[in-house]
Amino acid sequence: MSKWIEVVELNNIPVLGSRLIKTRDTDIAVFRGSDDQVYAIRDTCPHKGGPLSQGIMHGSTVTCPLHNWKIDLASGNALAPDHGCSNVFAVKVEGGKVFLQLP
Amino acid sequence: MQKENLVLIGNGMAGVRTLEELLKLAPDHYHITVFGEEPYGNYNRIMLSPVLASEKTIEQIMLNGEQWYIDNGITLHKGKKVEQINRARREVIATDGTVAHYDRLIIATGSVPFMLPLPGADKQGVIGFRDIKDVDTMLATASQYTNAVVIGGGLLGLEAANGLMKQGMNVTVVHLLDTLMERQLDKPAAAMLQKSLAERGMNFLMEHSTAEILGQERVTAVRFKNGTEIPADLVVMAVGIKPNTELGKSAGLYCERGIVVSDTMQTITDPKIYAIGECVQHRGIAYGLVAPLFEQAKVAANHLAKHGIARYVGTVTSTKLKVTGIELFSAGDFTGNDQTEDIVFKDAASGTYKKIVLQDNQVKGAVLYGDTVDGSWYFQLMKDGTDVSAFRDTLLFGQHHLGDSGHNPDTRVASLPDNAEICGCNGVCKGDIVKAITEKKLFTLDEVRAHTKASASCGSCTGLVESLLAHTVGGDYSATPKTKPLCKCTDYTHDDIRHGIIQHSLKTMPAVREHFEWKTPDGCPSCRNALNYYLLCAYPTEYVDDAQSRYINERAHGNIQKDGSYSVVPRMFGGMCTSDQLRAIADVADKYEVPTMKVTGGQRIDMFGIKKEQLPAMWKDLSAAGFVSGHAYGKAMRTVKTCVGSEWCRFGTQDSTGLGVKLEELTWGSWMPHKFKLAVSGCPRNCAEATIKDIGVVCVDSGYELHIGGNGGIKVRVTDLLCKVATEEEVLEYTGAFCQFYREDAHYLERTAPWIERVGLEKVKTAILSDAANRKALYERFLISQQPAQIDPWKARADGAEAAEFTPIMIEA
Ligand SMILES: Cc1cc2nc3c(=O)[nH]c(=O)nc-3n(C[C@H](O)[C@H](O)[C@H](O)COP(=O)(O)OP(=O)(O)OC[C@H]3O[C@@H](n4cnc5c(N)ncnc54)[C@H](O)[C@@H]3O)c2cc1C
Ligand code: SF4
Ligand code: SF4
Ligand code: FES
Numbered sequence: 001m002s003k004w005i006e007v008v009e010l011n012n013i014p015v016l017g018s019r020l021i022k023t024r025d026t027d028i029a030v031f032r033g034s035d036d037q038v039y040a041i042r043d044t045c046p047h048k049g050g051p052l053s054q055g056i057m058h059g060s061t062v063t064c065p066l067h068n069w070k071i072d073l074a075s076g077n078a079l080a081p082d083h084g085c086s087n088v089f090a091v092k093v094e095g096g097k098v099f100l101q102l103p
Numbered sequence: 104m105q106k107e108n109l110v111l112i113g114n115g116m117a118g119v120r121t122l123e124e125l126l127k128l129a130p131d132h133y134h135i136t137v138f139g140e141e142p143y144g145n146y147n148r149i150m151l152s153p154v155l156a157s158e159k160t161i162e163q164i165m166l167n168g169e170q171w172y173i174d175n176g177i178t179l180h181k182g183k184k185v186e187q188i189n190r191a192r193r194e195v196i197a198t199d200g201t202v203a204h205y206d207r208l209i210i211a212t213g214s215v216p217f218m219l220p221l222p223g224a225d226k227q228g229v230i231g232f233r234d235i236k237d238v239d240t241m242l243a244t245a246s247q248y249t250n251a252v253v254i255g256g257g258l259l260g261l262e263a264a265n266g267l268m269k270q271g272m273n274v275t276v277v278h279l280l281d282t283l284m285e286r287q288l289d290k291p292a293a294a295m296l297q298k299s300l301a302e303r304g305m306n307f308l309m310e311h312s313t314a315e316i317l318g319q320e321r322v323t324a325v326r327f328k329n330g331t332e333i334p335a336d337l338v339v340m341a342v343g344i345k346p347n348t349e350l351g352k353s354a355g356l357y358c359e360r361g362i363v364v365s366d367t368m369q370t371i372t373d374p375k376i377y378a379i380g381e382c383v384q385h386r387g388i389a390y391g392l393v394a395p396l397f398e399q400a401k402v403a404a405n406h407l408a409k410h411g412i413a414r415y416v417g418t419v420t421s422t423k424l425k426v427t428g429i430e431l432f433s434a435g436d437f438t439g440n441d442q443t444e445d446i447v448f449k450d451a452a453s454g455t456y457k458k459i460v461l462q463d464n465q466v467k468g469a470v471l472y473g474d475t476v477d478g479s480w481y482f483q484l485m486k487d488g489t490d491v492s493a494f495r496d497t498l499l500f501g502q503h504h505l506g507d508s509g510h511n512p513d514t515r516v517a518s519l520p521d522n523a524e525i526c527g528c529n530g531v532c533k534g535d536i537v538k539a540i541t542e543k544k545l546f547t548l549d550e551v552r553a554h555t556k557a558s559a560s561c562g563s564c565t566g567l568v569e570s571l572l573a574h575t576v577g578g579d580y581s582a583t584p585k586t587k588p589l590c591k592c593t594d595y596t597h598d599d600i601r602h603g604i605i606q607h608s609l610k611t612m613p614a615v616r617e618h619f620e621w622k623t624p625d626g627c628p629s630c631r632n633a634l635n636y637y638l639l640c641a642y643p644t645e646y647v648d649d650a651q652s653r654y655i656n657e658r659a660h661g662n663i664q665k666d667g668s669y670s671v672v673p674r675m676f677g678g679m680c681t682s683d684q685l686r687a688i689a690d691v692a693d694k695y696e697v698p699t700m701k702v703t704g705g706q707r708i709d710m711f712g713i714k715k716e717q718l719p720a721m722w723k724d725l726s727a728a729g730f731v732s733g734h735a736y737g738k739a740m741r742t743v744k745t746c747v748g749s750e751w752c753r754f755g756t757q758d759s760t761g762l763g764v765k766l767e768e769l770t771w772g773s774w775m776p777h778k779f780k781l782a783v784s785g786c787p788r789n790c791a792e793a794t795i796k797d798i799g800v801v802c803v804d805s806g807y808e809l810h811i812g813g814n815g816g817i818k819v820r821v822t823d824l825l826c827k828v829a830t831e832e833e834v835l836e837y838t839g840a841f842c843q844f845y846r847e848d849a850h851y852l853e854r855t856a857p858w859i860e861r862v863g864l865e866k867v868k869t870a871i872l873s874d875a876a877n878r879k880a881l882y883e884r885f886l887i888s889q890q891p892a893q894i895d896p897w898k899a900r901a902d903g904a905e906a907a908e909f910t911p912i913m914i915e916a
Binding site: 014 | 658665
């Protein structure tokens with residue numbers, strides 16, 4: 001089981017916004033909902049690779065900034081009528097800090 | 104009752120329309136399963152041409168998304184091609200092995216483009232024009248290559264050629280005959296069409312027969328029988344279609360050109376199997392337009408619902424071309440013969456041509472070019488076989504010649520009879536539309552589309568439907584508030600909310616959402632951005648902007664590009680610059696290794712390919728050199744384009760550049776409902792193209808003409824003249840007042856052009872011209888709103904504001 005890595009303080013993510021986490025393998029967008037629920041998703045839209053971290057978040061969904069696909073942050077799935085999926089990563093908040101689990 | 108299994112093969116326009124009709128009549132009769140070879144829901148194939156021309160998006164042409172199938176309990180197998188029908192076991196089998204049992208089966212496999220069997224026709228880059236895949240190929244090719252050749256100058260070929268031209272390709276249409284669209288047009292109309300397409304830049308090789316397609320793997324050129332060649336990176340064959348009977352044939356159904364069906368749309372071989380749409384041959388005819396297919400769909404649905412009273416007896420068709428700005432209508436027999444007489448009107452100067460073919464005082468056919476408002480009337484006369492002897496001499500002038508010589512389509516549509524067909528695709532008559540508008544209290548085009556389907560297919564009757572709407576709702580249709588809610592999160596309209604914000608002193612987004620009982624906690628990308636703007640506009644000095652409610656362009660103060668990088672445009676007031684400024688921009692470009700620079704249409708310099716992390720540092724250097732942000736990314740005042748004017752130009756009447764600089768100093772930084780552009784031309788030669796801007800100033804000897812509401816974008820609109828003023832001070836005051844009126848009145852994301860068309864020019868004139876005190880108050884409010892707005896966002900961020908937005912977090916894992 002891979003370990004949890006601390007990435008950022010919750011307060012350093014804007015509410016209904018995101019921070020971009022760069023790892024050696026991939027870019028990950030960490031979002032914070034208005035209820036402080038946190039989501040982590042690969043920063044690549046299943047449509048044409050748009051940077052999801054730059055989109056507008058609403059509820060638990062982000063709208064891609066390039067062509068407005070809507071991606072569910074919990075599952076990574078594009079909402080109908082579109083089709084596709086972006087990886088999501090396990091993420092948790094403890095003591096005001098956000099931890100990511102990388103595969 | 105045990106539900107029967109109904110299987111549909113072909114998820115296209117005819118097949119799914121049959122299901123829609125069936126669900127209306129007998130929603131619970133069948134378990135329905137649909138197989139579609141294409142990996143999409145059901146879309147409006149007709150609209151592929153506007154998609155290719157970038158006038159619509161794929162999302163906008165979806166007719167039934169996947170939710171529709173779910174809502175109606177239909178099993179959809181998309182992306183699965185049926186390869187076998189086993190009639191003995193009543194099963195269909197798809198290539199991936201999926202099997203479905205049927206009690207009744209509908210075949211609606213459409214048709215396939217006819218590909219000329221030329222040597223080289225199998226090369227890469229040779230395609231037909233049929234589905235989303237073809238459009239994707241064309242768009243991708245257009246972004247990489249230059250030369251396109253369209254073989255076939257018919258309806259489809261010309262729409263493909265127009266689309267490719269709009270995508271920037273150099274397009275040549277090759278046609279075997281000497282007239283375009285010979286099946287719909289006679290020679291004079293075809294010549295006028297060819298002329299106006301040629302004026303738009305389309306090339307034609309008439310009377311050319313293709314011999315061979317050249318190239319290694321990919322096409323490089325096309326050779327003709329006369330020995331000549333032209334270069335080609337893309338060849339679109341649009342020479343015809345053939346009914347897709349492959350599956351029907353292999354199942355042993357009797358086929359000629361298409362699968363042969365009876366008047367109840369059942370195949371004549373097997374009554375359990377229905378066939379419908381372009382794959383079908385009915386009474387000897389295979390149709391290639393949707394109107395007849397939709398009639399077939401009604402009949403098939405009626406039979407499937409076991410009402411069994413409808414019969415399909417064939418359809419007379421009419422045609423329109425979907426190329427924006429070209430009006431063309433044709434129906435019936437327009438060539439005529441010994442027994443017929445022609446009535447013809449031709450005015451080459453105004454680009455109008457009308458020809459009506461009569462036999463025994465009945466209309467047999469018509470061709471209209473340039474003015475097609477009466478097309479539906481002639482079509483109706485033709486279908487009804489009306490005796491026209493009583494008004495034969497005024498027939499050509501249209502239905503409304505008597506008593507009304509004006510060319511106002513609103514009044515013309517008003518006097519159409521109730522049974523006049525307005526929407527040819529869906530067979531909707533005027534009476535149906537008027538009834539729906541009055542009974543269901545419809546106010547918008549979208550609502551009429553949803554309730555009647557009129558103008559929901561090819562859209563060429565949209566103008567007529569809008570006129571009907573205007574006429575039925577009454578004289579103040581344009582002033583009638585749209586009942587359309589701002590977005591799905593609320594039932595209230597833009598106007599309700601804008602007024603409520605002021606009336607109830609709502610000063611934050613949560614306050615607005617609470618007051619108007621929002622249905623979602625955070626709102627959505629549509630309403631959040633709109634509310635943020637409305638609050639900013641209402642309380643310019645108090646409201647705290649919400650960065651998360653802005654599109655990324657505004658949040659990052661740069662333009663996001665297709666690869667996720669940004670572009671940066673420094674402001675150059677009035678397009679003026681010095682050698683020092685150019686040098687500073689060049690230095691910044693070198694330092695940040697800017698891959699591409701471009702002079703924009705608004706006379707500024709755009710630097711592309713900047714990584715988001717680099718932005719603050721780059722801005723710092725630019726602001727050190729004296730530049731502020733050009734707001735080229737925002738729903739904001741963008742640029743003031745100028746010509747050189749009286750300082751240098753021998754025609755110039757006033758200092759257009761100087762005035763442009765002053766206007767830009769007045770307006771820069773201001774947030775608007777949408778992007779906003781100005782221009783100043785030094786004389787009526789109008790070198791700054793001021794008459795397609797949101798505000799255009801044209802200098803004349805005695806002062807300044809102020810023009811408003813122009814747009815050079817997707818739908819070009821020339822400005823309306825607001826007024827003429829004598830001094831530069833007045834230009835500034837009127838401009839500020841107009842900006843403010845627009846800021847306070849328009850809906851978010853509504854540009855000035857559609858806004859003025861919606862509210863009417865009179866309203867704008869009243870607010871700014873008739874009431875001097877109001878003008879001054881507007882101007883005053885504009886100046887107040889500008890105080891906090893004219894803070895350079897770049898500088899603030901270069902100095903560290905919103906640092907988190909621009910700083911990624913690096914993880915060593
Ligand atoms: C670019 C373009 C512009 C047009 N413009 C107009 C216009 O302005 N006005 C007008 O009236 N008409 C227009 N048409 C014609 C109109 O689109 C067609 O008449 C109509 O779509 C035919 O409907 P259909 O259901 O018979 O076939 P389609 O809509 O073609 O549907 C057939 C479907 O069956 C699927 N299929 C085929 N074989 C199988 C199989 N074995 N298994 C599973 N699925 C299968 C295909 O993938 C396809 O999706 C236009 C067509 C095109 C291509
Ligand atoms: S618009 Fe008139 S003044 Fe301006 S450059 Fe053109 S010709 Fe000269
Ligand atoms: S700048 Fe405008 S016109 Fe040009 S490609 Fe982008 S959207 Fe299209
Ligand atoms: S890349 Fe995300 S919607 Fe197109």
